[in-house]
Amino acid sequence: MPTQPGFLRHLVACNRAEPSDYLPFTIAGTAVGRVRRDIAARLAEFPDLFAVSVHEVALHPGFGDFAARSAALDEAVDRMVKIGLAPKRRNEAYPVAARFTDAPLARLDRGAVATLGVRAYGVHVNGYVRAPDGLALWIGLRARDKLVAPGKLDNLVAGGQPIGLSLTQNLIKECAEEADLPEALARQARAVGAITYAMAVPEGLRADTLFVYDLALDPGFVPRNTDGEIESFALMPVDAVAERLRATDDVKFNVNLVIIDFLIRHGVIAPDHPEYLDLVAGLHRDHPDFWR
Amino acid sequence: MPTQPGFLRHLVACNRAEPSDYLPFTIAGTAVGRVRRDIAARLAEFPDLFAVSVHEVALHPGFGDFAARSAALDEAVDRMVKIGLAPKRRNEAYPVAARFTDAPLARLDRGAVATLGVRAYGVHVNGYVRAPDGLALWIGLRARDKLVAPGKLDNLVAGGQPIGLSLTQNLIKECAEEADLPEALARQARAVGAITYAMAVPEGLRADTLFVYDLALDPGFVPRNTDGEIESFALMPVDAVAERLRATDDVKFNVNLVIIDFLIRHGVIAPDHPEYLDLVAGLHRDHPDFWR
Numbered sequence: 001m002p003t004q005p006g007f008l009r010h011l012v013a014c015n016r017a018e019p020s021d022y023l024p025f026t027i028a029g030t031a032v033g034r035v036r037r038d039i040a041a042r043l044a045e046f047p048d049l050f051a052v053s054v055h056e057v058a059l060h061p062g063f064g065d066f067a068a069r070s071a072a073l074d075e076a077v078d079r080m081v082k083i084g085l086a087p088k089r090r091n092e093a094y095p096v097a098a099r100f101t102d103a104p105l106a107r108l109d110r111g112a113v114a115t116l117g118v119r120a121y122g123v124h125v126n127g128y129v130r131a132p133d134g135l136a137l138w139i140g141l142r143a144r145d146k147l148v149a150p151g152k153l154d155n156l157v158a159g160g161q162p163i164g165l166s167l168t169q170n171l172i173k174e175c176a177e178e179a180d181l182p183e184a185l186a187r188q189a190r191a192v193g194a195i196t197y198a199m200a201v202p203e204g205l206r207a208d209t210l211f212v213y214d215l216a217l218d219p220g221f222v223p224r225n226t227d228g229e230i231e232s233f234a235l236m237p238v239d240a241v242a243e244r245l246r247a248t249d250d251v252k253f254n255v256n257l258v259i260i261d262f263l264i265r266h267g268v269i270a271p272d273h274p275e276y277l278d279l280v281a282g283l284h285r286d287h288p289d290f291w292r
Numbered sequence: 293m294p295t296q297p298g299f300l301r302h303l304v305a306c307n308r309a310e311p312s313d314y315l316p317f318t319i320a321g322t323a324v325g326r327v328r329r330d331i332a333a334r335l336a337e338f339p340d341l342f343a344v345s346v347h348e349v350a351l352h353p354g355f356g357d358f359a360a361r362s363a364a365l366d367e368a369v370d371r372m373v374k375i376g377l378a379p380k381r382r383n384e385a386y387p388v389a390a391r392f393t394d395a396p397l398a399r400l401d402r403g404a405v406a407t408l409g410v411r412a413y414g415v416h417v418n419g420y421v422r423a424p425d426g427l428a429l430w431i432g433l434r435a436r437d438k439l440v441a442p443g444k445l446d447n448l449v450a451g452g453q454p455i456g457l458s459l460t461q462n463l464i465k466e467c468a469e470e471a472d473l474p475e476a477l478a479r480q481a482r483a484v485g486a487i488t489y490a491m492a493v494p495e496g497l498r499a500d501t502l503f504v505y506d507l508a509l510d511p512g513f514v515p516r517n518t519d520g521e522i523e524s525f526a527l528m529p530v531d532a533v534a535e536r537l538r539a540t541d542d543v544k545f546n547v548n549l550v551i552i553d554f555l556i557r558h559g560v561i562a563p564d565h566p567e568y569l570d571l572v573a574g575l576h577r578d579h580p581d582f583w584r
Contacts, residue, residue, distance in 0.1 A: 281578035
C-alpha cells in the first residue's frame with residue numbers, strides 16, 4: 001500500500017528526472033536523446049563512436065548517413081551491454097529522431113534506447129466493455145518473467161513502436177500477438193490521444209510517448225494472449241480499476257497513466273476531483289527543459 | 293484566410309503571453325492572478341485598495357476576510373471601469389483562488405477578471421450526432437452584438453463558471469439558456485477533460501481553464517437558443533468542421549481548442565499528423581512560468 005493514496009503520485013513517479021543530470025545526445029547537430037553525465041563519461045571511452053564534451057554526447061560526425069550511423073550505434077550497443085551500460089540487446093530496432101514524424105537519422109536497438117535517452121513511442125489499447133451496469137476494462141496480468149514490470153497489471157494491448165511500421169500496422173500486430181484480436185477488430189480501435197513522460201531509470205532516461213487507443217468490445221469477447229507476455233486477462237468494473245490505481249502500485253508504472261487518461265475521458269474521475277487539473281496537465285507534459 | 297493553415301496556430305494564438313510582462317496579484321500572500329506591469333502602475337493610484345511594489349500587486353492587507361476583500365474588489369472594479377482598465381461590469385461574480393478546488397479568497401466581477409489576470413473557468417459542451425455516414429457536430433453562430441468574438445462559431449453550449457455553482461449546476465444552467473436542453477439531457481453530458489491556456493489580451497491576461505463535456509444527441513434533436521447569445525445552430529459533418537478550423541479563423545479563439553481536443557479524442561485528427569503531439573501537449577499546458 002502506498003503511504004499516500006491518489007492518482008497524481010503515478011504521474012510524479014513517471015516524471016522524476018532532473019534535466020541538469022543529462023547531456024544532449026546529438027546526431028549531425030540534432031539533439032535526439034539525453035545521456036546521464038556518468039554514462040557520458042563511460043561513452044568517452046569509445047572515441048571512435050562518440051565525441052563527448054562537457055556540452056554533449058555526439059555520435060562521431062564521421063558517420064554520415066542513416067546506414068553508417070545505425071551500424072555505429074549497433075556496435076555501440078554491443079559495447080554498452082558488455083560494460084553494463086545497457087541491460088541486454090532486445091533485437092528490436094527503434095527509430096532515432098528529434099520528433100516522431102521526422103525521418104529517422106538512425107536505428108537503435110531497443111535495449112539501449114534508455115541509455116542514450118532516445119525518445120521512444122508505443123501503442124496502448126484500452127479494451128473496454130459497455131455493460132448494463134457501467135463500463136468495464138480488460139486488464140492483463142504481465143508474465144512473471146518479463147524484463148520490465150513482471151507480475152504487474154497492464155492494458156489489453158501495449159507494445160513499443162519499432163522502426164518501419166506505421167502506428168496502425170503496429171497496432172494490428174500487437175493486437176494479434178497480445179490479445180489474439182483479428183485485424184478487423186483491431187482497426188476499430190479509436191485513436192484518442194497521447195501521453196508523454198520523462199522518467200529517470202537506472203539505465204538512463206525513459207522519454208516515452210504512448211499513443212492511446214480505445215477499443216469497445218462486445219460483452220461476449222474474451223482476449224487470449226499468444227506471445228507469452230500476458231499470463232491472464234480479467235474484465236474489471238471501471239470503478240474497481242480506479243480504486244486499484246488510487247490505492248495500490250499493482251499496475252505497471254506507465255499503464256497507470258494510460259488508465260488515468262481513460263478514467264478522465266470517460267468521466268469516471270470527475271472534474272471537481274482535487275487532482276483533476278494536475279492530472280490533465282501532467283499526462284501531457286512536453287518537458288521543455290529536456291526538449292526545447 | 294490565414295497565411296499558414298493548420299491547427300496548432302490556434303493554440304499558439306491562445307498561449308501568446310510573456311510571463312515577465314506581469315506581476316503576481318496576491319491576496320493574503322497567495323498569488324491568485326497576474327497583472328500586466330502598466331496596469332500595476334495604474335492600480336498604484338489606489339493605495340487604499342492595492343499595495344503595489346516592484347514585485348507584486350497585493351490586495352491591501354487591511355481587508356481581512358472574504359466579505360471585506362470582495363467589497364474592496366467591487367470598489368476596485370468601479371474605479372477600473374472608470375479609468376478604462378476594465379471594459380465594463382458584467383454583473384457575474386467569479387471566484388478568486390489560486391486553484392479551482394481551493395476555497396475562494398474573494399469574489400470578483402467577471403468584467404475585471406482579465407485586468408487582474410485571475411484564473412477563470414468555464415464549461416464547454418461538444419454536442420455531437422453519430423450519423424450513419426460519420427460524426428457531426430452542432431455548431432453555434434454567436435450573436436453579432438456579443439462583447440467577445442461576435443459572429444464567430446461556437447460550441448453547442450459554453451459558459452463561464454460563476455462563484456457558488458458546482459460545475460454540474462452550471463452545466464445544466466448553460467445547457468438550458470444556450471440550447472434549450474432539458475436537465476435530464478444535460479446530465480448525460482460526459483466530462484472528458486479540460487483545456488488550459490494563458491493569453492495576453494488588451495485588458496490584461498486571460499488565464500482560462502475550460503472543462504470539456506461531450507454530449508451525444510439523437511439525430512432528430514434540434515437545439516434552440518433562449519438567451520440571445522447564439523444567432524443560429526447548424527449540424528456540420530466533423531470533417532467539414534476540421535477543415536474550417538484548419539483553413540479559417542471563423543471559430544471563436546478558444547473554441548478552436550475545444551474542438552481540436554474533440555477531433556483528437558474521436559480519432560479525426562490522426563496520431564501521425566505532424567502537429568499531433570504538439571496539439572496534445574499544447575491543449576493542456578500548465579504554464580509553470582506563470583503559476584509555479
